[in-house]
Structure formats: C-alpha cells, structure tokens
Amino acid sequence: MVEDRITDGKRIAELLSSEVTGHERAPYDELAVVDADPDVEPTADGARAYDVTCGGEQLARVFVQPDRVRVELYGGLDAAREAAAGAGLRVRPVASEPPRLVVFVEYGAAAKRALDVLGAAASA
Numbered sequence: 001m002v003e004d005r006i007t008d009g010k011r012i013a014e015l016l017s018s019e020v021t022g023h024e025r026a027p028y029d030e031l032a033v034v035d036a037d038p039d040v041e042p043t044a045d046g047a048r049a050y051d052v053t054c055g056g057e058q059l060a061r062v063f064v065q066p067d068r069v070r071v072e073l074y075g076g077l078d079a080a081r082e083a084a085a086g087a088g089l090r091v092r093p094v095a096s097e098p099p100r101l102v103v104f105v106e107y108g109a110a111a112k113r114a115l116d117v118l119g120a121a122a123s124a
Contacts, residue, residue, distance in 0.1 A: 013069045076120060080103070081093070
C-alpha cells in the first residue's frame with residue numbers, strides 16, 4: 001500500500017497534463033494542453049504552467065504552486081462546480097469579467113478528479 005501522497009505542485013501539474021492528453025473518448029478527446037512552459041517553477045501566487053483547450057477554444061489555465069495546482073476555468077462553470085463538489089475538490093468562484101471558477105488540486109491522485117471537472121466543463 002502506498003503511504004506517500006504527491007503534494008508537489010509541479011508534479012501534480014505534470015500528472016494532470018498526462019490525464020488531459022491521454023484519453024481518446026468524448027469529451028476528453030477534444031481537450032488539449034497548449035502553450036506549456038516546461039521550465040515553470042512553482043510560486044506562492046502560482047506560476048502559469050499551461051492552458052487547456054477544448055476544440056481549439058481556451059477552457060482553463062493551470063498554475064503551479066509549491067504544494068498544489070490551481071486550475072482556472074473559463075467555460076462550463078456550473079457543470080464544473082458540480083463535478084468538483086462531487087469529486088471533493090475545493091472550488092472558489094471568481095466574480096470577474098469574464099467569470100471564472102478556480103479548482104484546487106492538492107495531491108497527485110486528485111488529477112483524475114480534476115480531469116472529470118474539465119470533462120464536465122467541456123461537455124457543458
């Protein structure tokens with residue numbers, strides 16, 4: 001049994017990127033990682049690691065912090081919020097223009113849950 005939990009933000013971002021690019025069924029087949037910064041270093045405020053697109057349109061932006069990943073979603077916010085709540089991921093709405101939803105991915109195994117959130121947003 002594995003007792004260690006991956007809590008390194010950069011590694012979590014890598015795992016999420018692999019999840020996004022590793023599926024061939026809908027709605028995940030429309031998702032892509034774009035404009036990745038392979039040399040990104042985590043910062044307290046979050047350093048931009050890459051964007052996630054759906055059908056060529058920006059869906060989310062992924063930021064790396066020392067101990068987690070912050071995913072800012074720009075589309076399908078209601079569906080993403082429901083999926084995140086169902087997956088036990090912490091979320092925070094951002095009242096901006098355009099509105100956003102921030103999802104926190106705090107350990108490696110949660111990358112699969114974050115993929116489900118992206119899939120829900122893409123399907124909405």
